[in-house]
Amino acid sequence: MFQTLKKAWGVPEIRKKILYTLFMIIVFRFGCAVAVPFLNTDVVKSWMDASGANNGGFLDYMNTITGGAMSQATMFSLSITPFINASIIMQLLTYALPPLERMRDEGEEGRKKIDKITAFVAMVLAVVMSYGYYLILKNRAHVENENGITYALKYSSGGEGVFAAFVIIACFVAGALIVVWMGNRISDKGLGNGISVLLFAGIAARFPTDAALLVKLTKDNPSKYLFVSLGYLLFIIFEIAFIVFMNEAERRIPIQYAKRVVGRKQYGGQKTHIPIKVIMSGVMPIIFAMSFMSLPQTIELFAGDPKKASGFYYNFVKFFSTRGWGYATIYFLLIIAFNYFYVSIQYNPVEIANNLRQSNGGIPGIRPGKPTSDYIQRVLNKISLVGAIFLGFIAVIPIFMGMADKQLQALSMGGTTILIAVSVALETTRTLESHLMMRHHKGFLQ
Incomplete structure (x- = not known):
């Protein structure tokens, strides 16, 4: 993989695609840190940690693929989850509904129609998920401190509450649509597979947090967690190798x-x-x-x-x-x-x-x-x-x-996240190899 990346960097056209993809990833990570108005991000993070955002459940999975944005209630809290859900729904419906099945068999034109329907379904899901997330933050996200109870919403009553709700939901929806737009731009002008690349970026952003946790545990209790940390790292390496083998x-x-x-x-x-x-x-x-x-x-x-x-x-x-x-x-x-x-x-x-x-x-x-x-x-x-x-x-x-x-x-390093990250890395490597093959092919006339 590293040899393929080295060769691709030597080709000016592919290098521009790589730099454009890296630029979009950086913008995506900045968006994951932009706070949503009327929300107390510290309270949201504390509540998410107490509610299961780090226990291997569904909230943990959602928080991982968004790069930790969901636990902080930032602009990209939903990230690409509405688009992924819409893609799964449409993929299943193409086998169940004859009109969609006929569109799929029409070739390129049919695929464009299905993509437009998928984008519309993703927007609807983004609105629904944003409203549901807002209700959860309004009704459940609060922490108890010395001064009493602090809620995630800074304004929760009267006209300010209605306006705050509209702004919060609009920010979540806009963030999800911007992420989909960035993924499409990576597919058109970057290395391709834009949604998968952003998904990989969100997962990879959680790896330093896991490394810091292992270091902290090892410092606090070296007699126990030194061997646990080393064993965990060896297990991750073995797991990556085994996933690559099974994937191929x-x-x-x-x-x-x-x-x-x-x-x-x-x-x-x-x-x-x-x-x-x-x-x-x-x-x-x-x-x-x-x-x-x-x-x-x-x-x-x-x-x-x-x-x-x-x-x-x-x-x-x-x-x-x-x-x-x-x-x-x-x-x-x-x-x-x-x-x-x-x-x-x-x-x-x-x-x-x-x-x-x-x-x-x-x-x-x-x-x-x-x-x-x-x-x-x-x-x-x-x-x-x-x-x-x-x-x-x-x-x-x-x-x-x-x-x-x-x-x-x-x-978060382990299991599903490692499987997704390795699959996206292999897919990106194949894309780079195909670009190299097209630009170094001698042709049939020589």
């Missing part, structure tokens, strides 16, 4: 095309393969499972503190606590289920078998038609199980670490 791993189904003679020329007879990646669904199953498991925490944010209640509500929230075995088990099983679901909507064995038959191709030793589709389905089931178990273990590792030591719950 694939199962290749051999394909043989039949020979046919047309006049004096012979066509076909080539041997190729169908690559099936072990982690073809990426991080999507984890996001789906995390969204489902965040429902009890979302209910808790709006309904109130379960410690002040009793009965079913208290037991329900306690069972779905991120520090319990029940949460980890259900989370793991949901990831496996959602991985199978996502693979099923991506791969259609019957369609692949029909395409092979029409092109006079087939799998050696497997008859065309239904036997071919059944064989592909069996391979998909095995590969999906391996990928799902891998994703499940990656996702629950931080939960087990938090259960072993509460001090390590605030660490």
Whole structure:
């Protein structure tokens, strides 16, 4: 990767793209520090820390991908989360709604239409999420100090309250739309994959905080956390290497095309393969499972503190606590289920078998038609199980670490964040390699 970056820096055109991308990342990080009017950011941060923004739950995940902006209630508090949610919704609807499916099959024009619909859905989600975040800050975000209770909202009543609400919600929505605009500019004028690059920037911004926490724990209790910190760093290195290996791993189904003679020329007879990646669904199953498991925490944010209640509500929230075995088990099983679901909507064995038959191709030793589709389905089931178990273990590792030591719950390096960061880094490296190949290709005439 570093060798590819060195070669890309030597090409003036690619260097301009790299510098433009870095400039947008710097602007993004500045936006994550711009305070929203009428909000007491210190109170928001204290409340977020006390409410689960560092215990491996959904709030922790949201705070990590925004680079810590959500815990400080800054302009980019929502970051790219509305766009990611809109993209997931539209991707699922293209398989469920025939009009969207026809748009997808129209090629470039259809993709542009779907992108416009996605942008509109993202804007609607940004408004809804901003209003919900405002209500949570208004009703729940407060801390108790020596002078009494300090609320996150500086103005919370009368006409000033209405104006403050409008300004706060407008700032959150504007910040989300600006982030999407910056991602599109990176895709057009930068290295590409703008949304993924900003997501990587938000995650990477949390790494120094984790390093500082490990240093602090080691200084306070060196006899215990010195070996814990070293072991954790070695584990992160091993995890990155294993994620890279699994991300590149694939199962290749051999394909043989039949020979046919047309006049004096012979066509076909080539041997190729169908690559099936072990982690073809990426991080999507984890996001789906995390969204489902965040429902009890979302209910808790709006309904109130379960410690002040009793009965079913208290037991329900306690069972779905991120520090319990029940949460980890259900989370793991949901990831496996959602991985199978996502693979099923991506791969259609019957369609692949029909395409092979029409092109006079087939799998050696497997008859065309239904036997071919059944064989592909069996391979998909095995590969999906391996990928799902891998994703499940990656996702629950931080939960087990938090259960072993509460001090390590605030660490964001590990599990899902490492998986996202490594995937984006590999994707960016491939983009740089493609740019280099286009500018150093000698051509067919030499």
